[in-house]
Amino acid sequence: MIVEELESIWYIILKDLRAYYFKPPNISWGILFPLVLALAFTLRNPSGFAELSPGLIAMAALFGTTSMEAIVITFEKRVGALERLMLAPISLRTILMGKILSGAIFGLMIAGTMTLISIGFMGNQITSPALFIISLLLTVLTLSALGALVAVSVKEVFEAQTLSNYFRFPMIFLCGVFLPVEAMPMPLQVLAHVLPLTYSVDALRQTSMGSVHFRLLFDITALVLFLLTFLILATRLLKKSLE
Amino acid sequence: MQNAIEASSLTKYYNDLPAVDHISFNVEKEEIFGFLGPNGAGKTTTIRMLVGLTTPSEGTAIVNGYDIREKIVEVKRHVGVVPETSNLYDELTVWQNLLFMSRLYHVPKQERKTRIRSLLKTFELWDRRQFKFGRLSKGLKRRVTVAAALVHDSDIVFLDEPTTGLDVISARSLRGLLNELKKTGITVFLTTHYIEEADQLCDRIAIIVNGKIVKIATPESMKSVVNTQVVEASFDSPIKSAIAMGLEALGEVEVEGCMVRLFTKDVSSAIEALTILSKEHRLKIEYVNMTRPSLEDAFVKLTGVASDVMKAEKEGGGRQS
Ligand SMILES: Nc1ncnc2c1ncn2[C@@H]1O[C@H](COP(=O)(O)OP(=O)(O)OP(=O)(O)O)[C@@H](O)[C@H]1O
Ligand SMILES: [Mg+2]
Numbered sequence: 001m002i003v004e005e006l007e008s009i010w011y012i013i014l015k016d017l018r019a020y021y022f023k024p025p026n027i028s029w030g031i032l033f034p035l036v037l038a039l040a041f042t043l044r045n046p047s048g049f050a051e052l053s054p055g056l057i058a059m060a061a062l063f064g065t066t067s068m069e070a071i072v073i074t075f076e077k078r079v080g081a082l083e084r085l086m087l088a089p090i091s092l093r094t095i096l097m098g099k100i101l102s103g104a105i106f107g108l109m110i111a112g113t114m115t116l117i118s119i120g121f122m123g124n125q126i127t128s129p130a131l132f133i134i135s136l137l138l139t140v141l142t143l144s145a146l147g148a149l150v151a152v153s154v155k156e157v158f159e160a161q162t163l164s165n166y167f168r169f170p171m172i173f174l175c176g177v178f179l180p181v182e183a184m185p186m187p188l189q190v191l192a193h194v195l196p197l198t199y200s201v202d203a204l205r206q207t208s209m210g211s212v213h214f215r216l217l218f219d220i221t222a223l224v225l226f227l228l229t230f231l232i233l234a235t236r237l238l239k240k241s242l243e
Numbered sequence: 244m245q246n247a248i249e250a251s252s253l254t255k256y257y258n259d260l261p262a263v264d265h266i267s268f269n270v271e272k273e274e275i276f277g278f279l280g281p282n283g284a285g286k287t288t289t290i291r292m293l294v295g296l297t298t299p300s301e302g303t304a305i306v307n308g309y310d311i312r313e314k315i316v317e318v319k320r321h322v323g324v325v326p327e328t329s330n331l332y333d334e335l336t337v338w339q340n341l342l343f344m345s346r347l348y349h350v351p352k353q354e355r356k357t358r359i360r361s362l363l364k365t366f367e368l369w370d371r372r373q374f375k376f377g378r379l380s381k382g383l384k385r386r387v388t389v390a391a392a393l394v395h396d397s398d399i400v401f402l403d404e405p406t407t408g409l410d411v412i413s414a415r416s417l418r419g420l421l422n423e424l425k426k427t428g429i430t431v432f433l434t435t436h437y438i439e440e441a442d443q444l445c446d447r448i449a450i451i452v453n454g455k456i457v458k459i460a461t462p463e464s465m466k467s468v469v470n471t472q473v474v475e476a477s478f479d480s481p482i483k484s485a486i487a488m489g490l491e492a493l494g495e496v497e498v499e500g501c502m503v504r505l506f507t508k509d510v511s512s513a514i515e516a517l518t519i520l521s522k523e524h525r526l527k528i529e530y531v532n533m534t535r536p537s538l539e540d541a542f543v544k545l546t547g548v549a550s551d552v553m554k555a556e557k558e559g560g561g562r563q564s
Contacts, residue, residue, distance in 0.1 A: 089316045
């Protein structure tokens with residue numbers, strides 16, 4: 001059964017990548033988006049880029065995962081293609097894991113491009129590569145699960161976009177992408193700590209800029225918990241839609 | 244032999260309104276069972292419950308030996324579904340779509356290609372296997388969707404309005420394929436607005452109106468609900484109404500020139516009476532014709548839904564893709 005489930009997840013990923021993500025326009029957006037983002041910040045403040053790069057990698061992951069994935073899921077709901085999957089002898093959780101993983105792969109591609117830009121052109125060093133990769137993988141998975149949760153809770157493609165923006169923009173400002181969380185007023189700091197991106201930015205910063213603290217373990221645990229929560233909630237919502 | 248489907252008190256409420264209202268029925272193995280009813284009768288909702296796309300509010304059903312409330316994944320394993328709209332993946336080719344379906348249904352790797360190849364050949368889709376699904380015509384999309392429902396060797400196939408929106412030729416060829424399917428031992432459950440389609444294809448028909456089953460029977464016995472037949476005789480010279488009056492004991496009579504039309508339950512006496520009439524008045528019978536009641540007549544009688552309603556739907560085409 002486990003094998004069947006893993007196989008199904010894999011086939012859903014393959015199908016989604018082929019049918020949606022790996023279309024030329026999406027690939028080129030996936031490369032252009034981080035390039036433009038990087039360029040915008042280096043031109044403005046060339047020396048500050050290194051400091052910003054973990055935040056920008058997290059931001060690339062955020063947009064990379066949530067934007068396309070929400071479209072894919074709501075589109076499939078709209079045209080009835082998601083029902084195809086629901087007719088198959090696989091669980092709703094399997095379907096969602098397939099969707100989340102394919103979104104995460106696309107997000108990883110974009111965040112990876114951003115990472116390469118920051119290493120290649122800005123001379124950044126990834127100081128703890130293994131831990132950095134773990135942090136990045138958890139980041140794209142968690143954010144992708146958030147995207148799936150948003151997508152299953154709405155009907156239309158545009159609603160998914162609007163609702164994602166409710167999360168995305170506050171996260172960019174609150175989660176330490178541009179401004180360290182510690183520099184913000186206390187209430188905002190509290191708010192920042194219920195948002196997953198905060199832990200991503202912190203984990204990416206620690207693993208790419210020198211000093212890994214014990215805190216990393218906490219970040220990673222938080223990301224895993226967010227991931228599981230989003231997956232469970234999304235599965236519940238999808239199940240509820242059958243009633 | 245166990246039934247393919249056993250529904251008991253299956254019910255679905257949408258906002259307190261019953262879309263499907265405590266329906267019970269059995270579908271035998273290897274039969275073609277039709278759900279016939281007007282728009283909004285609850286046909287699609289019934290299928291959606293039976294295949295696990297929506298949970299019943301009350302009641303349950305055993306499909307292929309498993310309770311849909313408890314073992315829906317087991318049900319899904321051997322059930323194929325052709326939804327109201329052909330909803331495969333536009334961006335994938337015909338071949339890729341079928342391959343994806345065979346994978347989702349865990350068809351063993353070594354069997355996938357042979358199964359898909361033989362389905363594509365049966366459905367005359369082999370030449371289009373590299374076409375993107377989105378680029379196919381409605382009729383071809385429908386055929387691919389039916390093929391996709393068979394890729395995993397299903398025991399039961401559900402078809403929601405398989406021919407709605409197809410032209411006469413495509414509809415006929417699809418019906419031909421459905422009839423072929425039956426020979427392979429598959430149970431077919433289909434819904435339709437088309438009375439003729441139900442008549443041609445189905446072993447048994449359930450008529451569903453407002454979420455309730457009005458009648459389940461074979462097309463033949465349904466027609467016998469309308470038990471008057473029309474006996475029409477044409478003579479060599481015009482008939483005076485007065486002469487025909489003698490036939491009225493047998494049923495309603497219509498006279499039109501040389502033609503007498505008799506609406507009767509007793510065909511045998513009607514023919515006898517016509518023969519006597521011809522002898523007594525030295526008239527020659529030129530031809531006799533009898534028409535059996537149509538399923539449409541039966542439908543109207545059973546449901547009170549005017550057949551015009553069904554006709555209008557047909558012409559309106561409906562929503563399909
Ligand atoms: N998701 C839903 N939410 C609310 N009401 C619904 C839903 N699905 C169906 N209904 C209602 O349930 C009733 C039965 O609908 P259903 O689609 O089963 O009819 P049908 O017999 O398939 O009709 P058609 O011939 O038009 O396809 C209708 O009144 C419909 O409006
Ligand atoms: Mg319907």
